[in-house]
Amino acid sequence: MALSGGCTCSIGPSILNADLSNLAAECQELMTAGSDYLHLDVMDGHFVPNLTFGHPVVKCLRPKVPGVFFEMHMMVSEPEKWIEGMADAGADMYTFHYEATENPKECIRKIREAGMKAGMGINPPTQVEVLLPFIELLDCVLVMTVNPGFGGQKFISDCMSKVEFLRNKYKTLDIGVDGGVGPNTIQQCADAGANMIVSGSAVVKSTNKKQCIYDMRSVVNSALKNRQQEL
């Protein structure tokens, strides 16, 4: 299970930099390597300057990896548009961007009504405080650690203060980080208090995916343990 109320580490590889012509096999391999869930990046060429795939692809992928938790990272304008399609395709969580909608509350309501978990992300330039009115309504928040649009970008360490701020305020919140996260940056994420770890190219390009996932999990779990002891 991907969501844990902030108390365990979940690793959700992003398949953006995988071989998308071989998506089902790539996803199966990532799950066999010890992933907890999959982070599927949807881009519309409008909210971000890139295109990926939509709900028809998710619908085809769903039966190939049954039971696997799909987090849809919706880097799209007007995220309300695709809620029903994604729910129908078998998505488990719908993470939209605060910056992409006029009415985040209504978007969350629709996601729930469609039977999915609700996540909300913020881009690096966005202040963390914008999340506060919505925290109680969300299952997860996603702090972007790159400007969304492409895999393989450099991790922006400045974003860690947002994770710290959220973790200090909310002990039982699932907090995700996404962008440039891998063995070299995981310690910063863990120390700040992230527990949902999205990692794209670091895992996908690793020659030993299992080890890479194991190592990142160990770092996050030991930070979580230290924090729990301090409580």
Ligand code: DX5
């Ligand atoms: C960025 C995406 C990320 C990205 C992660 O726009 O939302 O999920 O693919 O890939 P890496 O870990 O390579 O930055």
Ligand code: ZN
């Ligand atoms: Zn993503």
